[in-house]
Amino acid sequence: MATPTRTYAESEADALGERVSRNPRPALIWVGVSAFLLLLEAGAAVEFLLNVLGDFLRAVPQVGRVQAVVNLQEAAGNVPTLLSRETIPNRGYYNGQEYVGTFMGLAPGTAWQFRVGLIYAYSFALLAWTWVGYDWYRTHYRVADWTPRDDVVDRLRSHGWGLFGLAVVFMFFVLVVFAPAVSPTTVAANLADPYGHTMTYWTGSGTEEITVGQANLGAQSQGTPQENVGPWSYDKYGRFHPFGTLPSGKDLFTFIAHGARISLIIGLLSVGLSASVALILALVSAYYKGAVDLSVVLISDAVMGMPQLLLLIMLTVILSGTWIGKIYSGAFVLALIFAGTGWPAMWRSFRGPALQVSEQEWVDAAKAFGQSPTAIMRKHMLPYITGYLLVYGSMTLGGAIIAIAGLSFLGLGVNPPTPEWGRAVNAGQDYVATSSWHISLIPGILITLVVTGFNALGDGIRDAIDPESDSAGGEGEAGGRGGGA
């Protein structure tokens, strides 16, 4: 590719539509394949969105259950999806000769593995295809041969540690989005209402039907070799438990997959809120400096002067009885509290870069030109701090996951019976040294892995956007630790 003799902005070139119509082949292929990939899972995606919406609406007392959403949810459930538990069922029973009801008569464990394997293969294919799309856009349709962002992307691509983080975070997201499909059983049948659901099992001489609740009583993990269903094993009723069972006999994998959902939703909500507050305050305080800056310093120091975890405990206790504390099993108020206590740490991290940008000549020029303060902040300052938003957002998200788990370990925060990782650690804490070691150990290892992943991704992005930066900054690090949980 020849270096263009003159540079010109994207806006001066033809519209994207025209560039595409001049060479439509790559775009058509890409759109076609993406549409095919998305159609396979359209039902699941719509169901996930409606689920979140329905949960939120149900939690607000004034609204309650909205029938329209429930109907839509049911309709979405009927859309055929390739990678669902209906297409590749893993729950069935042995009737003496073969498995009935499982996918192609496979053993339940094998069927489950097949489904999970397909889901992850699909997700990574989708990710790879997205990258191909960006790559094709770069080579076929973008006006500029090179932009500074290309360097950032290339640096991230060659950052092994950051890629490891990206992979872990992506797998965590897949677990969250596909929680109902990757779980060996459903929340309704196994966790929420086990006595309202029945199942068939092979007694050794014939098949019998019992409620799931009764089967759970026979599949408890109580620490003795007799009463224990460990990881990667079948219980007496022919059910496969990839992570074993809880002391109550409920399936640990289902618990963890759905617990991941609530952790991530709280985490994203709180980091989104606190990052927005921090970003706005950083821009305003860097632009106006002086008294504005000083007052934000004081307020943030006062909030940070109270240990975050203690503040979280105090506020969850006080707000748990209010209507807002009941929304989404207490998750919503937790996210608000996180945002309220977490923004000062983020603001500290944004303040430095924001102050640096505000000293630049182009900001002075824009001021002299008579541009309004909001326009200057938005157009001339914001683009230079958004990178840091990703870095600290990623790290704070890891910290939030630890803190949420810590609170639910203490019995605060997300109300039972909504699954949460910390509660699994708590349930298993008497069994660590026994044969039921899996109950505490597995959730803890997963938390460690996910938090390491978020930190690694943050490191990778930081090194990518600012290769000169100190790779072990002090101030922001505390934010990535969930207040010491």
Next chain:
Amino acid sequence: MKRLKYVLKRVLMAFPVLWLGTSMTWYVIYQGPVDPATNLLSSQERLTEAKVEAAREQLGLNRPPLEHYVDWTSSLFVLDLGQTWLIYPGSNVGALVVDFLPRTVWLGFWSVLIAVFVGIPLGFYAGVRSNTVADYIASISGIVWRAMPNFWLAVILLSLLVGSESLLGFDWDTLLVDLPSGVTGNPGLSYMAGDPLALFTQPGETLAAIKKILPAALVLGSASMGNEMRIGRTAVLETKNEQYVDFARAKGVSNRAIVWKHVFRNALIPLVPIVTTEAFLLIGGSVLVESVFGINGMGKLFFDAAIQGDLPLVGSLMFVFIVLLLVINIVQDILYTLIDPRVGYDAN
């Protein structure tokens, strides 16, 4: 003079922070959605109007909010912390703090010490030998160590030590120093009451108290340890490339002298603020660690008060924590100006 001015400025800045933090606490507790007075009564007593009124009267809640606020904050500022209602009912909060604080300080002290003496040397070692297998192992374990949740680590470590005889092949309770009370519980600090020098004159008791707190301190210090390791490594890597190191090398100074005299001393500077910043994590983490290890410290006291709804106690304790953190911060600033004289000249 400039340094003195810097420290004075930091002290002055602490007052508005203390006032704001206390005011926020007051607002949350006394103007929040939960009535602290009814919270203190049993469900039976809540039904009788007179009892509720009496409780409100005692907490001063029937007075105008502003008056109550001024009264509450001013009594805190003269260190009158009030009394407890549900936790150890009727005792003086000040006395309770005097009773509970030493255990938390003991825990915090050892967790900082362990973190410093394990994390920094490991980080320096990794930095000196950067990009070797040893460096990768140390760096990765530091990062993973940092990401482990304290409460989980505490649960695992506790179970390992309780079952140490069958799991690890030795009995923790009798290893080196005998601990008849087992792994959990309070460290025996009472021998030092009224005689702080007993710390040195009665080494047997001191060792037992250290051993008792060691597992909890290890867990509490874990995050800081990983942090200090990372920062120590970076600091060494940066100092290694400084010109004065090259110059010393050109002059023929031995490798050992370069590492000890020129690299380490300068690499220590960025670590000082890190050690004290971690006080936040230590105080927050103490709630979980003390709960798991059954240590009756400040964190557990705060947690019990919050869970049982003794909101006046929660408020007083929050004030104590704010003061504690501010004092630690000021000490850090003073230390920092002593170690690095450049501080304060360009600080904002």
